[in-house]
Amino acid sequence: MTSTISRQPHGDKPPTATQEPAATTGRSWQGVRALLVRLHFYAGVFVAPFLLVAALTGLLYTFTPQLDQLVYGEELSVEQVGETPRPLVEQIAAARNAHPEGTLASVITPPGPEDTTRVVLSLPELGDKQRTVFVDPYTAKVQGELTTWFGSTPLTTWLDDLHRNLHLGETGRLYSETAASWLWVVVTGGLILWIGRSRGQRARSARGVLMPDRSAQGVRRTRSLHAATGVWLALALFFLSATGLTWSHYAGERFGQLLSAANGSAPELDTSLPGATPPAEDEHAGHAEHGGAAGGEQTDVDPAAFDSALEVARDTGLGGTVEITPPADPSSTWVVAQNDNTWPVHYDRVAVDVQNSEVTAHTRWADYPVLAKLSKLGVQGHMGILFGIVNQILLAAVAIGLMSVIFWGYRMWWQRRPTRADRRASFGKAPARGAWRQLPLPVLILGIPAVIALGWALPVLGVTLLGFVLADVAVGLILRRRTADVVRSPGS
Structure with a gap:
C-alpha cells in the first residue's frame, strides 16, 4: 500500500497554504488514480487509528x-x-x-x-x-x-x-466496524496505486512490487517499506476485513440477510420430541445449542441422563469433545453438539430422546451450505483457533505487520512536511482536490450507483465516506474564501 502523500519527490515545493490547485478539466483514467490517491490519504490518516487499535487488541486476543x-x-x-x-x-x-x-x-x-x-x-x-x-x-x-x-x-x-467494542458496549462496536469496513478499501487502493505506478523499469518487475527498495532514501524508502509490506499482508487483511464484518452490528445484519436470501444459513436442528405436544409459547426456541439458555428456569434434570444422552450420541458417531444440553421443556429433546474448532473441524449435532435411547434428528457439518461453512470457518480463523498455534502465529505476524504499515504511513506524512525556513509545518499537505472532475464519464455513471449500493451493504462505510465528502467540501469552501480574501486584500 502506498501513501498518497508521497506522490511527489521529497523536497519538491508544495503548494502554498492559500493556493487551491487548479482542477484539470480533461477527463482521463489518470483521474481515477488521483481520486484513489486522495481517498487512500484520508482513509489512512483518519481510519488508521481505528486499525491500529484493532491490530493491537487483536494481537492480545490471539494468544x-x-x-x-x-x-x-x-x-x-x-x-x-x-x-x-x-x-x-x-x-x-x-x-x-x-x-x-x-x-x-x-x-x-x-x-x-x-x-x-x-x-x-x-x-x-x-x-x-x-x-x-x-x-x-x-x-x-x-x-x-x-x-x-x-x-x-x-x-x-x-x-x-x-x-470488539473497547468495553463501551454497542456504541463501542462502531470502532471495530469502522476498522473492518475501511480496511479492505485502504488495502485495495494501496495495491492499485503501488502495482499500477509507472515510474521507472523497477515498477514492472515482480521484485519491485514485492520487495522494498533498499537503495532508496528518505520518504521513498519509507514508502517502499510501507507498500511492499502491504502487498505481503493483503490477502490476510482482506480475510480479516471480511470475517470481521460478518459479525459486526450493521454490516453483519446485511450479511445475515444475504445468507437467508441465498439459503446459506446453517441448518437448524429439530429438537421437538416425537409425539409430544409443544407448549403454547416456546420461549427457548432456537437456543438449544447455546449452552446456558436451555434449562435456565427449570429444576435440575437427572444427572444420569447426561450419560445416557452421551452414550446415544457416541453410538451415532459423534466423537471428540461435545456439549450436552438438557431439554428446554418437556416437549423437547436433549441436544449433543460437537465442539471441536481445530481443523479438521467437527460440528455435527444430534437431538436425543433419552427415554427411548434414540436420535430423533441429526445435522451434519458435511451438509452445511457452502456459505455457512465459509462463514463458520472464517470466524474460527479470525479468532486464531482453526489451525492451532500456526493460526495464532500467522495472526500475530499480520497484526504486527499492519501496525508497521500504519507507522510507516504516518512517517511518510511527517516526512512530506515543508522544511524551508519560511514554511514549516508538522505534516505534509493533502493531495490535490477536485480529482472527481477528471474521472471518465463511464466511471462516474457506474461508480455512483456502486458506491450507493456499497453504502447500503456496509452502512458504517457509507456514513463515514459521506462524512469525508462533506468535510472535504467544507474545507474547499473555506480555502476558496481565504484565497478570495487574500486577492481582495490591498497588500496582496
Whole structure:
C-alpha cells in the first residue's frame, strides 16, 4: 500500500497554504488514480487509528489459549492424567455438591486427556453469562469455578470485549466496524496505486512490487517499506476485513440477510420430541445449542441422563469433545453438539430422546451450505483457533505487520512536511482536490450507483465516506474564501 502523500519527490515545493490547485478539466483514467490517491490519504490518516487499535487488541486476543493456561491452569487442567474417566453422573454430582446454586445448563466433555470437564450452571443474576465448574474427569474432584461467557474464561471475555467494542458496549462496536469496513478499501487502493505506478523499469518487475527498495532514501524508502509490506499482508487483511464484518452490528445484519436470501444459513436442528405436544409459547426456541439458555428456569434434570444422552450420541458417531444440553421443556429433546474448532473441524449435532435411547434428528457439518461453512470457518480463523498455534502465529505476524504499515504511513506524512525556513509545518499537505472532475464519464455513471449500493451493504462505510465528502467540501469552501480574501486584500 502506498501513501498518497508521497506522490511527489521529497523536497519538491508544495503548494502554498492559500493556493487551491487548479482542477484539470480533461477527463482521463489518470483521474481515477488521483481520486484513489486522495481517498487512500484520508482513509489512512483518519481510519488508521481505528486499525491500529484493532491490530493491537487483536494481537492480545490471539494468544488467549496460552494466557488462559497461565492464569487458569488449575481450573482447566487435571493434576494427573488417569486411565478411565468417571461417569458424568459422578462428575456432575461433585460439581453440584460444591455449587448447588442455579440449574444445570450443559456439560462439556474434555477436549483432551489433560483437560477438565465443564459443568455449566445457569444463574439469573449472571444474565447471559454462566457459572462453569471444572471437574477432574478421573477423580471427580472439583478444580474450581469461573464466570464464563459462552465457554470463554473471564480473561478471554475481557480481551474479546476490548477487541470488539473497547468495553463501551454497542456504541463501542462502531470502532471495530469502522476498522473492518475501511480496511479492505485502504488495502485495495494501496495495491492499485503501488502495482499500477509507472515510474521507472523497477515498477514492472515482480521484485519491485514485492520487495522494498533498499537503495532508496528518505520518504521513498519509507514508502517502499510501507507498500511492499502491504502487498505481503493483503490477502490476510482482506480475510480479516471480511470475517470481521460478518459479525459486526450493521454490516453483519446485511450479511445475515444475504445468507437467508441465498439459503446459506446453517441448518437448524429439530429438537421437538416425537409425539409430544409443544407448549403454547416456546420461549427457548432456537437456543438449544447455546449452552446456558436451555434449562435456565427449570429444576435440575437427572444427572444420569447426561450419560445416557452421551452414550446415544457416541453410538451415532459423534466423537471428540461435545456439549450436552438438557431439554428446554418437556416437549423437547436433549441436544449433543460437537465442539471441536481445530481443523479438521467437527460440528455435527444430534437431538436425543433419552427415554427411548434414540436420535430423533441429526445435522451434519458435511451438509452445511457452502456459505455457512465459509462463514463458520472464517470466524474460527479470525479468532486464531482453526489451525492451532500456526493460526495464532500467522495472526500475530499480520497484526504486527499492519501496525508497521500504519507507522510507516504516518512517517511518510511527517516526512512530506515543508522544511524551508519560511514554511514549516508538522505534516505534509493533502493531495490535490477536485480529482472527481477528471474521472471518465463511464466511471462516474457506474461508480455512483456502486458506491450507493456499497453504502447500503456496509452502512458504517457509507456514513463515514459521506462524512469525508462533506468535510472535504467544507474545507474547499473555506480555502476558496481565504484565497478570495487574500486577492481582495490591498497588500496582496
